[in-house]
Amino acid sequence: MTAEPKSIEGASGAAAEPFAAYAAARVLVTGGLGFIGSNLARRLAALGAEVLVLDNRLPGSGANAANLAGAEGRIAVVEADVRCAKALRPHLEGRHYLFNLAAQTSHQGSMEEPLPDLDINCRAQLQLLELCRAVNPEIGIVFASTRQIYGRPDYLPVDEAHPVRPPDVNGIAKAAGEAFHLLYHRVYGMRCTALRLTNTYGPRMRIKDARQTFLGVWLRALLEGRSFEVWGGAQTRDLTYVEDAVDAFLHAALSPALCGRAANVGGDGPVSLSALAEMLIAANGGGSFVIRDFPEARRRIDIGDYCADDRLLRRATGWRPRTSLADGLARSLAFFREHLQDYV
Template sequence: MEELESCFRKKRVLITGGLGFIGSNLALRLVELGARVLLVDCLLPEYGGNPFNIRDIRRKVTVNIADVRDEASMSYLVKGQDYIFNLAGQVSHIDSMRDPYTDLEMNCRGHLSILEACRKNNREVKIVYAGTRQQYGKPDYLPVDEKHLMHPTDVNGINKMTGEWYHLLYDEIYGVRSTSLRLTNTYGPRLLMKHDRQSFIGWFIRQIIDGETITIYGDGSQLRDFTYVDDAVEAFLLAAASDEANGEVFNLGGEKPISLRELVELLVQINRGGRYELVPFPEDRQRIDIGSFYADYSKISRLLGWRPKVSLEEGLHRTFDYYRKYKKHYW
């Protein structure tokens, strides 16, 4: 805590996608650490930006409604920033297949716009990019480490991979220090809950709170790992604070993998009630399903000292408590 506070106190920090799930949780932590926080979000419908996410710190941060694809705006906003947490983008695998051009715009052109703005106006900044496990595609082996080949099964995975490579290229060629964190299934308070196209665990939680039947595609044996959002935030901060992270990529992960069926049974147990059913995969989802996936996060543990601290059960308890209290702001 003291080391992070000394690193971020009074520093200027820009968070793209700042009104979204991880961005808002990161903002809360940075305010706690004494940073001067600027949140950039274009508040596109269906994308997760939610002003309620920052209700506790609204007077302690600056919010700029802007699109990262607009290089003129970004050129102004990146000036003088010490750190940029680049969380903007389109994250729905399903939407990327239905509308690949928007995904391309958001996840490639948008990140090039930010990097070009930094190259021209602030090469001293440190950037941490939010990558995804979806870059790997269907695993060749488990757990998946950073040396695993990337063969994405959807447009989103391809474009997120490209966005990551842009950051690594600008780090190597232009000296714009950049790091990428490949996120697994991140969950917790402030997650988008309006639809099921971005987070299946969020949708499961919504269904069980509303007394609906949870639908699991396939036989429910697929393994996944989960990262509570506070743990993910800590990884972003450590990556920003460490020069050892420059030019590197890191997996995040969870304590241990759990099958989807076991996950839903845990949700039912925590909720003290609920039901689920197993159904065949719809054709559009079957084509992009990757089967079981869980990550090896030993690299970030070894180099930066990160490891998940919040157990899945504890994290789910906190998540249920949050949405029961603030449901009307998310449904």
């Protein structure tokens, strides 16, 4: 596998045309120093958008100044907290699109500190919608929701009609945050869409610990020559490569059919955690892992197997994942091999 192309944006040239609307568009990305937010901001800038990133560099989040390295001249950054209405308000006026990714993402963290999770993932979202309604009701909004809100699935793959039954504080808060977005479409006609993301991975993810994705700590251990732990191993997940998630956001904001809807985002088909571990080691050209029992505190909020039915998104927008799991893992390893010092 080759290293990551110098310009990720270059890799998506084929898909640039459907995104012509972003050329010269004024776009706000909350959580834009984070993993998905920064990849999205970089793509938007490459598409010619005027991009403002708003991020509070929340400790424990994916925020990392290195995520915008090399793009500083093309992306403006405001350090502000999405919970602070006063800080947000001036940045909403005159914007065409709001990609709303600021979040607390750790499930276990949401159980340890539930109120900050609720304030960020739910209360701040309602406040943000109220602000948009007041100062810029025409803005197109895409909210980063999560498959976590389904809880332990009744059936696989999970479509959007599956009951919403969040297993932890984070899931409850995100479900409410999402519901507010859809409500503001229904009642006020605002252009809001939610994407229910599954495990997303790739360059610029948090690898310091497992607060964002378990894959981060696996990858870090490999690159540091240590073996990593797989909890359980038989559970299946589907994983979205971050550039495919970015495509989904770009499509969603432009799709009238998704207005007022929540749509799943999946990936390259389901894989068991132990098979994923083996693929990662193969992509790395070596390494090892050990299987551990699921820790009790995690078991109580675990969702078991998951696989997304994302046909709604595919049909509405033509989106499909363009990166195979093997390729995505190789690109992730190549990125972090080159930039390890910025992420540990």
